[in-house]
Amino acid sequence: MAGKVDLDGNPIKPITICMIGAGGFIGSHLCEKLMAETPHKVLAVDVCNDKIKHLLEPASLAWADRIQFHRINIKNDSRLEGLIKMADLTINLAAICTPADYNTRPLDTIYSNFIDALPVVKYCSENGKRLIHFSTCEVYGKTIGAFLPKNSPLRQDPTYYVLMEDASPCIFGPIEKQRWSYACAKQLIERLIYAEGAENGLEFTIVRPFNWIGPRMDFIPGIDGPSEGVPRVLACFSNNLLRREPLKLVDGGESQRTFIYIKDAIEAVLLMIENPARANGHIFNVGNPNNEVTVRQLAEMMTQVYSKVSGESSIETPTIDVSSKEFYGEGYDDSDKRIPDMTIINKQLGWNPKTSLWDLLESTLTYQHRTYAEAIKQAMSKTTAN
Numbered sequence: 001m002a003g004k005v006d007l008d009g010n011p012i013k014p015i016t017i018c019m020i021g022a023g024g025f026i027g028s029h030l031c032e033k034l035m036a037e038t039p040h041k042v043l044a045v046d047v048c049n050d051k052i053k054h055l056l057e058p059a060s061l062a063w064a065d066r067i068q069f070h071r072i073n074i075k076n077d078s079r080l081e082g083l084i085k086m087a088d089l090t091i092n093l094a095a096i097c098t099p100a101d102y103n104t105r106p107l108d109t110i111y112s113n114f115i116d117a118l119p120v121v122k123y124c125s126e127n128g129k130r131l132i133h134f135s136t137c138e139v140y141g142k143t144i145g146a147f148l149p150k151n152s153p154l155r156q157d158p159t160y161y162v163l164m165e166d167a168s169p170c171i172f173g174p175i176e177k178q179r180w181s182y183a184c185a186k187q188l189i190e191r192l193i194y195a196e197g198a199e200n201g202l203e204f205t206i207v208r209p210f211n212w213i214g215p216r217m218d219f220i221p222g223i224d225g226p227s228e229g230v231p232r233v234l235a236c237f238s239n240n241l242l243r244r245e246p247l248k249l250v251d252g253g254e255s256q257r258t259f260i261y262i263k264d265a266i267e268a269v270l271l272m273i274e275n276p277a278r279a280n281g282h283i284f285n286v287g288n289p290n291n292e293v294t295v296r297q298l299a300e301m302m303t304q305v306y307s308k309v310s311g312e313s314s315i316e317t318p319t320i321d322v323s324s325k326e327f328y329g330e331g332y333d334d335s336d337k338r339i340p341d342m343t344i345i346n347k348q349l350g351w352n353p354k355t356s357l358w359d360l361l362e363s364t365l366t367y368q369h370r371t372y373a374e375a376i377k378q379a380m381s382k383t384t385a386n
């Protein structure tokens, strides 16, 4: 660790980071990286710490004096400003960010992604502290290409679908499609942060993650989360595979996504943390444009990979189609395609993703099998006995 330099050859000084939402999927991987590979201190803020317990206990851990957990709900806790003042940098990850909530709990979604983030921006701005704020690729909404006729050759032209931070428009559906409550709240907080930078000199970086996936993402319904809960697609499909039931393809699984391995993405965040001069004032897409699949192809690949890592053959009907209304309820809508343009992050931070979709699914599904297969077996045998 000693003598580590930034991208411009300057020594990296140890800093204190106030990480809000540190107990979540991304937060847990970022804390792990910061503890194992850097000298920085983390004030970890969250309402729960299950996913970072292994970093907090026992007290004999090598980094024990560099991480502190603060159980705080940022909606209503006056300790937040003090923690932001103690830190050099604040990273805000806290959010409701599962699509099943956007149309069924739109008020909670808007409050979480806009109103609750406001004091964080304000405290950073007033106290002259740097902010890295987590937004989303959903701010792009739908592609321009989605509005072209189905057989238009222009649909194959990247101008109509590649998503660029400084050029692409944000295209959402009508208000009654409440799916867009999340994207719209994220867009407005981005605009507010950008304006704080322009008018009051706030030093900020905005991150737009494109479907980061890996171990510890969300929960497996009925095991470490509510039985009726609907997590994001990786956990939904993992749950189906573990229970040997068909994977559900919403509206035929035609939507396209690019998936990136969480460990590749965390490398990009660390570069932002340690290279403020290159990261401040920028909005960064963080994704893997080479890992594009339709949701149907994702389901097929996960089925194949799971068979390999579990040693179990796949079931006779591996997928079934369901309507979005049946799966998510009224007001759902979808992004058609998400390819990140990588020019800005490449130029500023020299970062590129490395891991192929097959490889990242292999390590992630190995983790899912090891972590959950036994618990699912027990839960299922209990249900059959009753």
Ligand SMILES: NC(=O)c1ccc[n+]([C@@H]2O[C@H](COP(=O)([O-])OP(=O)(O)OC[C@H]3O[C@@H](n4cnc5c(N)ncnc54)[C@H](O)[C@@H]3O)[C@@H](O)[C@H]2O)c1
Residues within 6 Å of the ligand: 020, 021, 022, 023, 024, 025, 026, 027, 045, 046, 047, 048, 072, 073, 074, 075, 092, 093, 094, 095, 096, 097, 112, 116, 134, 135, 136, 137, 138, 208, 209, 210, 211, 212, 213, 218
């Ligand atoms: N994972 C992805 O691919 C992805 C994609 C786009 C955007 N993002 C954004 O990245 C951020 C982190 O996402 P994640 O995947 O780690 O989600 P996550 O749900 O695993 O983590 C969010 C964490 O924030 C905490 N939190 C929420 N509200 C809080 C509050 N009021 N007070 C304190 N803690 C609170 C939650 O308890 C949770 O631990 C979010 O802002 C999300 O919108 C993630």
Ligand SMILES: O=c1ccn([C@@H]2O[C@H](COP(=O)(O)OP(=O)(O)O[C@H]3OC[C@@H](O)[C@H](O)[C@H]3O)[C@@H](O)[C@H]2O)c(=O)[nH]1
Residues within 6 Å of the ligand: 097, 098, 099, 135, 136, 137, 138, 209, 210, 211, 231, 232, 233, 234, 236, 237, 248, 249, 250, 251, 253, 255, 257, 295, 334, 335
């Ligand atoms: O069981 C399932 C779950 C999901 N899906 C589909 O799979 C696709 C991906 O779904 P995800 O749950 O991962 O969520 P999305 O990619 O739509 O949005 C995510 O993107 C970026 C972040 O801001 C959020 O974490 C989330 O909004 C969608 O088209 C969805 O309809 C299924 O077909 N079956």
